[in-house]
Amino acid sequence: MSVWESLAVLAAGVGAGTINTIVGSGTLITFPVLLATGLPPVTATVSNALGLIPGSVSGAIGYRAELKGQRRLVLRLGIAAAAGGLAGAMLLLTLPSTAFETIVPVLVALALVLVVLQPRISARVQRHRARTGTSARSDGGPVLFGGLLLASVYGGYFTAAQGIIYLSLMGMLLDDTLQRLNAVKNVLAAVVNTIAALFFLFVADFDWTAVLLIAVGSAIGGQLGAKVGRRLPPFALRVFIVVVGSLAIVQLLLR
Secondary structure, three states: OOHHHHHHHHHHHHHHHHHHHHOOOOHHHHHHHHHHOOOOHHHHHHHHHHHOHHHHHHHHHHOHHHHOOOHHHHHHHHHHHHHHHHHHHHHHOOOOOOOOOOHHHHHHHHHHHHHHHHHHHHHHHHHHHHHHOOOOOOOOHHHHHHHHHHHHHHHHHOOOOHHHHHHHHHHHHOOOOHHHHHHHHHHHHHHHHHHHHHHHHHHOOOOHHHHHHHHHHHHHHHHHHHHHHOOOOHHHHHHHHHHHHHHHHHHHHHO
16 A cells, blocks of 8 residues: 555545544445555455444544433443344355445435434424323334344444434434434444454454554544534534435445
C-alpha cells in the first residue's frame, strides 16, 4: 500500500467512524477505498470489520450519558446482536458476494420510511395505548428482538446501513428519544463488529495495514461523531439519517 493509499484509508476510517456514530453506513466509505487499494472483496470486508471495532467502541463511549438507565435493554438486545453478527460472519464465507445486493437497498429504503414516519406512528400508538389502558414494553418485546437479530445477521455480513435499520426498529417499538436510541445503536453495532471480527480472526484473511489504519481513523471519527450527533436536535438528526441513507441506497444500487 502506497503512502497516498494509506492516507486515503486513514481518512476513510475517520469518515466511517464519524458517520457510524451519528447514524451508520460508514462501511460505504471504507469499503470502496479498500477495494481501490487492490484488496479482494472478502479480504476488504474482513479488514473493514476488524478496523471499525475501535470506532464503534469510541462512539458508544461518546454516548455514555445517553446510555444511563438502559443497561437491561442493552444486555437483552446485545444477545440478538451477538448471535446475528456471528451468523452473518459465517454467511460471508459461504454465500456468494451478491447474496444481499438485491434486498439491501429495499431494506434501507423501508428503514428510512419508518424513520421519517416514526413520530406520527409513535403518536398513534400512544393514543391507542391511552384508549386501551395498555403500556409499552420497555424492551420492545419479541418483535424487536427478532428484528434486531435479523438486522445483525446482515450487519455481520456487510454492516453498511445496519445502524439505520436498528434505529427504525427501535424507534417503532420503544418509547424513548432518538438520541437515547442512537446510543443503544452504537453499542449494538460495536457488539456485531466485535463478534464478527473475532470470528474472522481465526478463519479469514485480512490486511493488517488496512486494519490498523481504519482502526486509528475510526476511533478518532467515533469521538467526532459523538460530539456532533449529540448536539443535533431530533428533527436535524432525522434529516441527517435520511440524507445518509439515501446516499447509501444510491451507492448500493450502483455497485
